[in-house]
Amino acid sequence: MQSSLLKKINRLTSEKDLKRIKGDVNKIISEVSSIQEEIFNSENGSSSSVNKNFLLSELNQIMRTQTLGRTQYYLNRLAKSLTQNKTSNLNDINLNRWKEYNDIITDSLWIIDKRDKSGAHKADYWGNFIPQIPNQFLRRYTKKGDWVLDPFAGSGTTLIECRRLGRNGIGIELSPAVAKLAKENLRQQKNTYKIKTKVITGDSTSIDLRAELKKEKVSSFQFLLVHPPYWDIIKFSKRKNDLSNAKSVDDFLKMFGNVADKTYPLLDKGRYCAVVIGDKYSSGEWIPLGFYVMQEMLNRGYKLKSTIVKNFDSTRGKMNQKELWRYRALAGGFYIFKHEYIFLFQK
Numbered sequence: 381m382q383s384s385l386l387k388k389i390n391r392l393t394s395e396k397d398l399k400r401i402k403g404d405v406n407k408i409i410s411e412v413s414s415i416q417e418e419i420f421n422s423e424n425g426s427s428s429s430v431n432k433n434f435l436l437s438e439l440n441q442i443m444r445t446q447t448l449g450r451t452q453y454y455l456n457r458l459a460k461s462l463t464q465n466k467t468s469n470l471n472d473i474n475l476n477r478w479k480e481y482n483d484i485i486t487d488s489l490w491i492i493d494k495r496d497k498s499g500a501h502k503a504d505y506w507g508n509f510i511p512q513i514p515n516q517f518l519r520r521y522t523k524k525g526d527w528v529l530d531p532f533a534g535s536g537t538t539l540i541e542c543r544r545l546g547r548n549g550i551g552i553e554l555s556p557a558v559a560k561l562a563k564e565n566l567r568q569q570k571n572t573y574k575i576k577t578k579v580i581t582g583d584s585t586s587i588d589l590r591a592e593l594k595k596e597k598v599s600s601f602q603f604l605l606v607h608p609p610y611w612d613i614i615k616f617s618k619r620k621n622d623l624s625n626a627k628s629v630d631d632f633l634k635m636f637g638n639v640a641d642k643t644y645p646l647l648d649k650g651r652y653c654a655v656v657i658g659d660k661y662s663s664g665e666w667i668p669l670g671f672y673v674m675q676e677m678l679n680r681g682y683k684l685k686s687t688i689v690k691n692f693d694s695t696r697g698k699m700n701q702k703e704l705w706r707y708r709a710l711a712g713g714f715y716i717f718k719h720e721y722i723f724l725f726q727k
């Protein structure tokens with residue numbers, strides 16, 4: 381279908397009769413509309429086949445043109461998008477078909493109502509993030525085969541997404557029980573792209589990452605996804621090197637800084653790091669943990685590329701608890717947390 385379509389489009393690029401072009405494009409539109417979606421299905425992040433909606437939107441744009449010049453411009457653009465792949469050295473997004481990627485977020489406000497529960501993703505680890513976070517970043521800031529590090533791997537959400545998208549991933553998790561859970565979760569996800577995903581039980585503040593990379597015969601990462609505990613909001617373990625057991629904000633930032641120091645040298649220059657973090661209340665005071673952490677990253681030489689505000693809703697909160705918190709907020713003059721931050725940095 382794709383090659384016969386291309387032939388038709390190519391023929392039209394040299395046609396001079398605007399009325400005839402429109403007539404033929406109209407025929408192509410009905411042909412494309414009648415074809416089953418699957419034929420055009422495009423894989424997450426790649427463009428080996430044509431997305432039906434993309435095709436229809438390009439064809440409809442041609443139908444709306446007024447002049448022969450404009451029509452041929454769009455026809456040529458469509459022909460180019462069907463044959464040429466235009467990617468950057470950062471990701472596999474085909475910019476010639478940028479309209480296909482309408483699920484890639486480019487705004488700094490992320491309102492995501494539903495957790496992606498497809499594949500091996502489960503929502504049962506308290507403190508995990510939604511799979512859409514790694515999905516968005518891996519598609520925008522990595523290529524297939526790149527190496528990704530998650531120094532706070534938790535239940536393995538990042539690594540599961542790595543598998544689904546064909547990126548290699550290393551995850552470090554302090555708690556042996558949680559690392560085991562991440563391994564179990566990973567086993568549920570098919571390794572279609574035959575990439576490596578490894579969960580290491582260890583302490584990210586002190587681990588020898590260079591040695592870990594060496595074992596994989598690579599020397600650097602192309603993306604870091606960092607989702608530390610939001611200090612002591614959730615106590616993940618009793619271990620003293622667990623960031624959730626830091627004794628003070630300064631102590632927390634020192635531990636986070638150690639992770640930043642360990643990971644920064646191993647990220648390729650020009651590549652990206654995303655830190656997912658929320659603020660917290662302590663003794664009636666809003667502690668801007670997120671901004672403190674951002675400053676730690678800037679102190680190490682990272683360039684801030686974006687501050688994303690993402691919604692969150694504690695689905696575990698029962699309705700009566702919500703009401704209790706609303707009463708407390710009204711009475712106490714504070715606001716209930718409904719957002720967290722994702723700071724995006726470039727080395």
Ligand SMILES: C[S@@+](CC[C@H](N)C(=O)[O-])C[C@H]1O[C@@H](n2cnc3c(N)ncnc32)[C@H](O)[C@@H]1O
Pocket residue numbers: 505507508509510531532533534535536537538552553554555558582583584585607608609610616617621622623624
């Ligand atoms: C916010 S959770 C990450 C959740 C993860 N993104 C997921 O989707 O499951 C933070 C994790 O960091 C782990 N952790 C805390 N201190 C650590 C350290 N020093 N080294 C490695 N992991 C640590 C905790 O056990 C916890 O699982």
